[in-house]
Amino acid sequence: MTLKIHHLNASRSQRIVWLLEELGTPHEVVHYQRNSETGLAPPELLNFHPMGKSPLLEHDGVVIAETGAIAEYLLAKFDPDHKLHPRSDSAEFPRYLEWLHAAEGAIFLPGLMGFYLMNSGLSDHDLASRMGAEAVKAAGTIEAHLSKHAYFAGDTFTAADCLMGFQIGSMKTTGRLPTGSATAAWLDKMQARPAFQRTLAVGI
Ligand SMILES: N[C@@H](CCC(=O)N[C@@H](CS)C(=O)NCC(=O)O)C(=O)O
Structure with a gap:
């Protein structure tokens, strides 16, 4: 193999x-x-x-x-x-699947677009402020979830945490991760994992 x-x-x-x-x-x-x-x-x-x-x-x-x-x-x-992935008949499965794909979907795209706009010198473009507002909404959605749950799928670590890690790591390196937030605490926990x-x- x-x-x-x-x-x-x-x-x-x-x-x-x-x-x-x-x-x-x-x-x-x-x-x-x-x-x-x-x-x-x-x-x-x-x-x-x-x-x-x-x-x-x-x-x-x-x-x-x-x-x-x-x-x-x-x-x-x-x-x-x-x-690392809940069974399809478990209560965690819908949230797990949602976050697994959010990592490359609506939650992720505003930050990516904002990055491209900034690198192209278009930070003043209307689209940049629209993407900025969407990125704030995405960060709020993540924070609201992690304030109630230890991991993206619920109480246990899954592949959805691995996939969301890149976005949240990027939020930290670009200064968009508030200190003391549930999201920051989640990232610390992830970065302490031996596999990470x-x-x-x-x-x-
Ligand atoms: N939707 C794809 C995106 C793949 C993608 O855009 N990868 C970037 C890395 S972040 C890349 O290869 N960029 C280099 C390039 O486009 O030449 C996925 O989830 O794998």
């Missing part, structure tokens, strides 16, 4: 590197570096998928893109005892 994660530095593919560490499934991390001027992925990734983006998972020669799909694939194949520490050692 060969399992590889094609991982781009400083990117959301760190969520999958972390998930693989949590799963404990033997795998190889293949590292790629962003172009220092454009920030884009190197063309080598186009050898595996026509979008040339990361993460890409390669399992016995089969390549799969998209973070949410990769996470679901890994859990279906390598988490038979449901340690191993992810840092792999290189994100």
